[in-house]
Amino acid sequence: MAQQYEQLKLGNQLCFPMYACARKIVNGYNPYLKPLGLTYTQYIVFMVLWDMENVNVGQLGEILHLDAGTLTPLLKRLEKEGYVTRKRSEEDERVTVVSITEKGNELKEKCKDIPGKLSACGTPLTEKEAKELYRLLYKFLNK
Amino acid sequence: MAQQYEQLKLGNQLCFPMYACARKIVNGYNPYLKPLGLTYTQYIVFMVLWDMENVNVGQLGEILHLDAGTLTPLLKRLEKEGYVTRKRSEEDERVTVVSITEKGNELKEKCKDIPGKLSACGTPLTEKEAKELYRLLYKFLNK
DNA sequence: ACACAAAATATTGCGCGCAATATAATATGA
């Protein structure tokens, strides 16, 4: 009985540090992304597009764990900026295909130093700890 | 050089699974919080208030890693619902003191089973892994 | 072929999350 109330304390929760860490990390990206006019979410969308060239909205959502309510307006903004195009698939008109443009690919060059800069000044974890954290997070995600 | 582009892949990043995990966890809370009319952020504000009774907005922000831009409108909503009161401190009128009401304290009873329900059906981690994850997240946070 | 279900995306609405700015009260220094 008393233990149930004990678990309601912030310090006894796993979710809270996860929530706080995630925001802290996104915040760490902003100094590098903002000069490029990008948000963190847009940045991870580009990561997928730099790799795949073309993706359906649904595939993109599955990869990033985001839904159309988040992606559609985001992709429209990127389209307006000329970074991507959005076209209905010809085989199945329900599907919207997102493709990266030349301008979108040029962003990759400007972003290539960001991961290095962050890991240089950012993490207090040893390499071994970082690997374990990575493993635990993906174990959790793939549940 | 090639390695810099390699690091721009989603699978080589620590930030992305953190970001995705955090949202997944918050999502896991919603089935239990929504019937109570609470969001996850409101829930962690209550965790602090159940423990402390009175807090300044600044203290609350420090504990939760949130700023006034997030907290002020959130607290105003809770005040309108009758869960908290907001009063300027008499010693220092710049400070706003947030206090939990009787109605706010009654929520604790309704929330007391939530952590147990989540850990029961939620996590794929062993107890040892959860502890290690907890340690790594706090090590990261306190940097 | 036609009704109906399912699938994929879009839209709407609301609450964060945070940078930038504003406002008001207190502290500081000449």
Add this chain to the structure above:
DNA sequence: TCATATTATATTGCGCGCAATATTTTGTGT
């Protein structure tokens, strides 16, 4: 004491993040 700086909170604006709903297209069964 009086300008100035600092501190604490509030406000504004914008982009998520997601539930709920709508829209359009495709699949299915008869």
